[in-house]
Structure formats: C-alpha cells, structure tokens
Amino acid sequence: MLKITKAGNHGILLPQLGIGLDYNGSKADHVFVSHGHADHIPWKVDAKVYATPPTNKFMKLRGASYEVQELAFNQSIETENARVTFYPAGHILGSAMTFVESDQGNVLYSGDYRTPPSPATEGFELPDAQIDNFITEATFSLPVYKWESYEELKTQITEFAQSALEENYTPIFLAYNLGKAQEIMHLVKDLAHPVQIHGAGYKLCSVYDEEGFDLGEYESYDRETCEGNILICPSSAIRNGFASNVRKKRIAYCSGWATMESRRSQLTVDKLIPISDHLDFFQLIDLCQKIRPKMTYITHTPNPDVVKHYLDERNLTSRFLDRS
Structure with missing residues (x-):
C-alpha cells in the first residue's frame, strides 16, 4: 500500500517513492511543483526539482535560485521508483496535476485546479487510467460556493x-x-x-x-x-x-x-x-464521482467534513489528509 503524508502546510510526501509534491524538506529525492503560486513553490529543497516550462519561469521571477528540470505536459519522467507525468490543471498558466505511477499503486495530485479551466491556461486534462489515490484540494468546501457560468x-x-x-x-x-x-x-x-x-x-x-x-x-x-x-x-x-x-x-x-x-x-x-481559479464545491464532487478513485484524500481545506459527507453519499471513500 502506498503511503501518503502531508508535510507542512502544503507539501505532500510519498516516502516509499522518495517523491515530494510541492514539498519543502529533505526527505524526497525528487520534487514536482504544481504551479507558480508562492505557497506551492518549495523554498528549501535538496532534491531534483521538476516543473512545467511556464512554472519554471514564474519560479525564477519569484526568486527561486535552484536548478529546475522542465517537464512538458503529457511527457513522463522515470525516477528510481516511479513514472511521473504532468497533466494540465486549468488553474493558472503552467499549472499541472501530477500523476505518479508505481508498483505500490498510483496517485493523482491535483495541486490547485479548475474545471472548466481558465481560458488563460493550457486547459484541463485527466490521465486515461483508473486512479487509485486522488489528492484533491477543497479550497471552497461548502455548497454555498457554486459559480455562475x-x-x-x-x-x-x-x-x-x-x-x-x-x-x-x-x-x-x-x-x-x-x-x-x-x-x-x-x-x-x-x-x-x-x-x-x-x-x-x-x-x-x-x-x-x-x-x-x-x-x-x-x-x-x-x-x-x-x-x-x-x-x-x-x-x-x-x-x-x-x-x-x-x-x-x-x-x-x-x-x-x-x-x-x-x-x-x-x-x-x-x-x-465571484470568479475563481479554483473549481466550486459541486464541480469538485462531480469530478470525484467521474474519477471514482479507490481513495480520495482531501486537503487544502478549512472544512473537509462536508466534502466527505457528499462523497460518502456517493459511496466514494475519502479522508482528510492532515499534517503529519
């Protein structure tokens, strides 16, 4: 079984694979950055770092001084323990969902995302695979957050x-x-x-x-x-x-x-x-129902209980991914 832990306020760590997702710390050999917002950029890192080309540019403009290996959408990289691919997340330019495939199972990490996507992005795309573990942000985690067209x-x-x-x-x-x-x-x-x-x-x-x-x-x-x-x-x-x-x-x-x-x-x-670069509450629930992962991990949220309740009603197993 693949272990998934929350590391600090935003970072995710897959310790068996040596992989960090928006991760600050020393326990990962490879760190994948979802997008260029400051709260997702790792500032203390001692690992190989990967990002899309636009995200790399934003990181440099915002002061990241370490080397970043650029990884385009739909191109994969092989680490010692996994195969990793970026998919467009629709949040901001260059934003990526990270799909990690390994012998212990796979993980789709949403980062911040939006579907339908912002027109000032590369769009939104899901992997063509059954998702074992879906790590989703739930910034707008109450039914009051329903966007107009x-x-x-x-x-x-x-x-x-x-x-x-x-x-x-x-x-x-x-x-x-x-x-x-x-x-x-x-x-x-x-x-x-x-x-x-x-x-x-x-x-x-x-x-x-x-x-x-x-x-x-x-x-x-x-x-x-x-x-x-x-x-x-x-x-x-x-x-x-x-x-x-x-x-x-x-x-x-x-x-x-x-x-x-x-x-x-x-x-x-x-x-x-009320225009957001995140998806609304009902779009989140609908997407989870579309993906139907074996486990949904809820993160980046002030209130995971309501999300979990709606997912429970749809027979979708979920839990809050709290800080380790």
Missing part, C-alpha cells in the same frame, strides 16, 4: 469596466497578481482599452506573452497616469495607497470569496464578482 462572469467583468468608463470613473479590479489578474486582462482585452497592472503582476505577464496568450494593451501601474485606465491590483495594494489620487473610481473584488456579501463592507468595494 463563465459567460455570465465575463459579462459582469466587461460590463463593470465599460459602464465605469462611460461615466468617467476609473474601474479597478482587485485580483491576485498571478493568474486572476491575467485572466481579467484576457477577458477585457476586447474592450480595446488600456490596462495598467500592479508592478508585481506586470513582470509576470511576460510569461503569458511568451506562451502566446493575448492580454491586450497593458503597462505597469503608474500613479501619475493611471486615471482613466482599467486598473488591476491585489487587495493589499488598495490598502497601501494604490490609485488613492483617483477621486472617481469604482472597485470590483474578483475572487471565489466574493460569494460572501460580507466582503463588500470588509473591503469597501462597489461590486463583488
């Missing part, structure tokens, strides 16, 4: 920007610097209106350009010239004075957490747009 969310975003501009307001979208920001840029590009993005997000856009994703007309945020542009920044930047000189502005908070109306007053925003 992507067409409706795109309409909300474009109409928010367009109506603000028509009334001489500067529209500001609050979104993470990597993934969500570029997705919004991809969605508003057809408005043919210039975009300014927070400086930390701006440097990451080059990877999207290199990979052939159209982000429209954009430049780095400039306080002196930002008024009248479509602006994109993380929530923290607004608190630190981003566009504070712009009197007429409208702010939209773009996140799965925007499902909760309380975020409007907490952040002092004009509109909540």
Whole structure:
C-alpha cells in the first residue's frame, strides 16, 4: 500500500517513492511543483526539482535560485521508483496535476485546479487510467460556493469596466497578481482599452506573452497616469495607497470569496464578482464521482467534513489528509 503524508502546510510526501509534491524538506529525492503560486513553490529543497516550462519561469521571477528540470505536459519522467507525468490543471498558466505511477499503486495530485479551466491556461486534462489515490484540494468546501457560468462572469467583468468608463470613473479590479489578474486582462482585452497592472503582476505577464496568450494593451501601474485606465491590483495594494489620487473610481473584488456579501463592507468595494481559479464545491464532487478513485484524500481545506459527507453519499471513500 502506498503511503501518503502531508508535510507542512502544503507539501505532500510519498516516502516509499522518495517523491515530494510541492514539498519543502529533505526527505524526497525528487520534487514536482504544481504551479507558480508562492505557497506551492518549495523554498528549501535538496532534491531534483521538476516543473512545467511556464512554472519554471514564474519560479525564477519569484526568486527561486535552484536548478529546475522542465517537464512538458503529457511527457513522463522515470525516477528510481516511479513514472511521473504532468497533466494540465486549468488553474493558472503552467499549472499541472501530477500523476505518479508505481508498483505500490498510483496517485493523482491535483495541486490547485479548475474545471472548466481558465481560458488563460493550457486547459484541463485527466490521465486515461483508473486512479487509485486522488489528492484533491477543497479550497471552497461548502455548497454555498457554486459559480455562475463563465459567460455570465465575463459579462459582469466587461460590463463593470465599460459602464465605469462611460461615466468617467476609473474601474479597478482587485485580483491576485498571478493568474486572476491575467485572466481579467484576457477577458477585457476586447474592450480595446488600456490596462495598467500592479508592478508585481506586470513582470509576470511576460510569461503569458511568451506562451502566446493575448492580454491586450497593458503597462505597469503608474500613479501619475493611471486615471482613466482599467486598473488591476491585489487587495493589499488598495490598502497601501494604490490609485488613492483617483477621486472617481469604482472597485470590483474578483475572487471565489466574493460569494460572501460580507466582503463588500470588509473591503469597501462597489461590486463583488465571484470568479475563481479554483473549481466550486459541486464541480469538485462531480469530478470525484467521474474519477471514482479507490481513495480520495482531501486537503487544502478549512472544512473537509462536508466534502466527505457528499462523497460518502456517493459511496466514494475519502479522508482528510492532515499534517503529519
């Protein structure tokens, strides 16, 4: 039986195989990185590290100084104890699910993922195999998190920007610097209106350009010239004075957490747009039912009990993968 352990807040360790998944530590010979968000990048590593080409670029831009072996989607690498393949995860550009095959069984590690996928990614794809062990994040682990159709969310975003501009307001979208920001840029590009993005997000856009994703007309945020542009920044930047000189502005908070109306007053925003780079609760349950693994390990979640209850109703065996 294959042993699977949680190592720290995010990393997964397969000790019999010497394999770590988004793993910080010294107990793995091979570490596979799912994507370029900082909470999944290993910072203390003494192993061979593998990532998709875009993820490697993000890692370097974010300060990872060690050597990374690039592994393209649907190409496999043989370690001493396993065969490992990346599949597109649909979360952000370069995001990968990691499929590990061994004599002790196989594991599909989701990392962070989204299905249907973000249009600013390579898509979403599952291995063509029976899954023994599925390790799934459950960030949005309650039934209240049910996303509207992507067409409706795109309409909300474009109409928010367009109506603000028509009334001489500067529209500001609050979104993470990597993934969500570029997705919004991809969605508003057809408005043919210039975009300014927070400086930390701006440097990451080059990877999207290199990979052939159209982000429209954009430049780095400039306080002196930002008024009248479509602006994109993380929530923290607004608190630190981003566009504070712009009197007429409208702010939209773009996140799965925007499902909760309380975020409007907490952040002092004009509109909540619940667009996420994770799948919603029901998409998660449906995917588990489609895969029907022998065991589902639930991780990255504030509340695994509700997910487990819904999986139990479908005769799907699961348990919470807690920190070891």
